[in-house]
Amino acid sequence: MIPEASAEPARSQNDGLILLVEDDHSIGNLLRGYLGRYGYNVHWVRSGEEALSELERRTVRMVLLDIGLPGMDGFDVCRAIRARSTIPVVMLTAREEEVDRIAGLEIGADDYVPKPFSPRELAARIKAVLRRSEQATEPEDALTLGDMVLRRETREVAVAGEPVELTAKEFDLLAYLMEHPGIVFSRERLLDRVWGLTYLAGTRTVDAHVANLRRKLARPDLIRTVHSVGYKAVRE
Ligand code: CA
Secondary structure, three states, rough: OOOOOOOOOOOOOOOOEEEEOOOOOOOOOHHHHHHHHHHOEEEEEHHHHHHHHHHHHOOOOOOEEEEOOOOOOOHHHHHHOOOOOOOOOOEOOOOOOHHHHHHHHHHOOOOEEOOOHHHHHHHHHHHHHHHHOOOOHHOOOOOEEEOOOEOOOOOOEEEEEEEEEOOOOHHHHHHHHHHHOOOEEEEHHHHHHHHOOOOOOOHHHHHHHHHHHHHHHHHHHHEEEOOOOOEEEOOO
């Protein structure tokens, strides 16, 4: 028995297309209905061969892939997808041994959903896989330390949600320290990395910039002085 859908209607449209690969008519219909209710656009094909040709033609955000298919099975399809793409793949498994094969063969699936599935579980897994895969491909723009957030793209810094004005070198120094939390850097190393080798000023420049940062950020503990060595950014 496939559990009855619990009422949790989609409030907003989820962007992008899910390619559903399922040969069973009633399960395919059910899945398309579930996913539609959660706001996903679904393109449904009945075989692995069709799925691979659709992937050539369309931009797909994720593949939901049955294992027992006519022709190529889901394992073969997953391997074929992985040979050319890192698109998220969630496998639909009907039996325990299929779960073992997904784990054991390392075919590159991102997750699996056992049949029978509840709509809520399916939606939660899909959401989690999408979030993971999209985080992995996004550049690490925002750096955080305590309640401080630094965005490299826009060169903005905020403390407890309040923007803080920094000079270019103060920003670069803070970004460098925040990229390597917990690591102690000598003043010479910071001069080299942040100001560049050609910069001839002494290491007092670093001290002056750290002092300015502490004052402007009002978080003196986030950049620590390590006696007779240099500075480091710390998490608390
Ligand atoms: Ca099937």
